[in-house]
Amino acid sequence: MTLPNSHPGLVDQENPTPLDSVAEALLQRAIQHQALTPAEARDLATWDLTTITEYLALRLQKEGLLTARECRAMLGAATPAH
Numbered sequence: 536m537t538l539p540n541s542h543p544g545l546v547d548q549e550n551p552t553p554l555d556s557v558a559e560a561l562l563q564r565a566i567q568h569q570a571l572t573p574a575e576a577r578d579l580a581t582w583d584l585t586t587i588t589e590y591l592a593l594r595l596q597k598e599g600l601l602t603a604r605e606c607r608a609m610l611g612a613a614t615p616a617h
Contacts, residue, residue, distance in 0.1 A: 557584060559580075570591075570595070570598065593606065
């Protein structure tokens with residue numbers, strides 16, 4: 536399921552593969568709350584879900600919106616099983 540793209544251009548037009556709905560939702564939410572610019576979100580849209588999650592968790596910690604403990608918990612949950 537893909538969420539409606541409320542920010543046209545989030546998906547790279549040269550590589551129109553739809554984003555995973557979770558990644559798309561995270562990026563759109565970050566734009567909505569002004570944690571990312573649309574240009575930053577377009578750059579991140581080319582990354583995999585784990586990398587997007589890690590970047591956003593660290594960014595939220597830097598902005599004081601997540602504690603170090605919450606950030607570690609999110610990163611632990613985002614790490615794929617090997």
